[in-house]
Amino acid sequence: MTLARKFYSSKMKGLLVLTVLFVAVFGKKTFEGDQLLQITAKDEAQISLLKELSEQEHLGLDFWREPVHESLPVDVRVPFHSLQAVRAFLGYNQIQYNVMIMDVQDLLDDEEREMVKYRSFPRSTDDFVYTTYHDLNSINSFIDMLVAENSNLVSKIVIGQSYENRPLNVLKFSTGANRPGIWIDTGIHSREWVTQASGIWFAKKIVTDYGRDPVLTDILSNYDIFLEIATNPDGFAYTHSNDRMWRKTRKPNSGSSCVGVDPNRNWDAGFGGAGSSSNPCTETYRGPSAHSEPEVKAIVDFVKSHGKLKAFVSIHSYSQMLLYPYGYTSTPAKDQAELHELARKAVTALQSLYNTRYTYGSIITTIYQASGGTIDWTYNQGIKYSYTFELRDTGRYGFLLPANQIVPTAEETWLALMAIMEHTRNNPY
């Protein structure tokens, strides 16, 4: 008995059980009362008997290891209804066996519980499920795990607090001090879930590719990368708890029952002009004054105190576009030609992966007039390579993009980001 137990290490058992679990899940069977027997035939005659037994279809025997030779043990799952008959047969023919698993279903239930536990609390960023949408707690756990696993490369900076006092967490990827930086943010509009999900993927991509991909490694030898995944955490929490379509911050507006400010109309660039609203009950409400929202102010303060950011990318969805300044005026940006050409390169790279069509151009000509926008401000601060993405799709699912598109979206977008970062690295200013 002990010999068999040793052989049946938990790993082996686990593997076999998982197979059964798969069958169980897809075949929708249960295995209550079923037992796993390990049979040891002592000669050719007993092997023949076991082969005969295996042909009795009405017994429903499930051989995990078929009878082949007397030196090899035979593993069979015996359904509950056949147990008495099988044990009688084995006893009558004096064929030796051990009960390895008393109740297969019990074991499956245990495994299931383990797996559920594992799903809710990934033990590492390798366990983390990138193909599903996560909530804020999950994202913050991910951030802490990533830092813990890659402490040479990654650190967490808290640049401020949201209106509801949530930390504004930024991941810093750095291989040395006093470097110029590249900024990426996702989730500034909380309902654009594919963006936060992509941000998580980008973070993992950076640590995976550092030291493996020469281009990224070279970029990180010269620049720091800053990544803010949940740029509007209050709004994001609200999309999970109350309203999936919430876009703005969650700060109340005095004199109004309507809550929230559009964080992408709150920047001091053409603030108050056409392309934003002065009505707190609208989705593009600009706020009482520029930088009135703590989520925006935190980034403004960070950018100003850093002083050496060279590229700034703010990620939204949906529409499949890559946009550069300006949104608040039709006056072309000083660097329009270069920005346009770089956008073309980035979009070409993006499209090469899954043939996803993107359009590109200035905000005001391509999508709509928008005042007080993020990248208009960053551009006016002197951050030349200021871009906004609008990720998948073009309106079929819109904000409710199926989770199976998260990774393909992140993968293709990463190619565009790499093109922008590479160009930044090769064109210092």
Added chain:
Amino acid sequence: MLCAHWSRLRRVSSRSCCATALRSTHSSTRLSSSPERIMKTFCSVWLLLSVVELSPAQEPPLPETAEDMASTGDLEPTHYPARRAAQVALHYLNTRHGSPFRVFGLQQVHKASAEDVEAGGRKYKLDFSVTDWASGSAGPALRCSADVLFPRTERHSAPDVKLRCEALQQINRTVQEEEAFYQKHIPPDSAVSARDIPDSYGNMSEEMQPFWRLARVAASFIMLRESSENTEFNMVQMASVTQQESSEEQLMLEFVVLLHDLPSQEIVQWKLLASWSPDRGVRVLQTEWQPRCPHATKPPN
């Protein structure tokens, strides 16, 4: 809140005229051609008249929109003026040819131009391609051309669309699926109802796909009717579907849909009653705008 905004959406097209008059006095590079001068005069007069209309209004003045400076002549196909007009043509296409197994999406605009017309509207000429979402990424692209006329009237009125798509007649392969779907749900004991399709995570069951497509087609009637040069609508969700008693051998479905307008970023909710059968296609019988927050009042209609 949405009352104020909804009327804004409806009024934008008429106010854009007012804005054009203001704009042209500021722009330095604009050549003042004859039609533009007529437009300016017309707009100044209209502006004077509209001041009387505007003063009792409670909502704040509309931000001026750059769309009003949109060029006449050839348009950049990837920019929003052409795209919005193409989207309108697409809504029209779906009202005529959409079904539980066919919904068209815009693939690409190839060429576009716009011109002001005598009655005071703007007409877009478009050359674009569409794909059928139901046939997935494997489906062929259909080439279409359309004339989309946005009228310039005091109160919003629906754009007028003339559309030609090549090979439209050749895609009849969904007849069997339509029949099967119809037969399954026409019996009196069929009482389909569902909510939040797709859900927050973008999930939608196979079973629900035809209903979602029907909602999308029915919503196209509303989106078409409510469109202007300053809107760009998509349906984000079928908030609910409730099957009603069949009438005259038509499937009767009550939908609540959430529409998203890109320029304003507003989510607008509509309840509608639609009928469908393989022979008659989709018809929309009733529509009702539904406020999404407790303080909104109905739009002036």
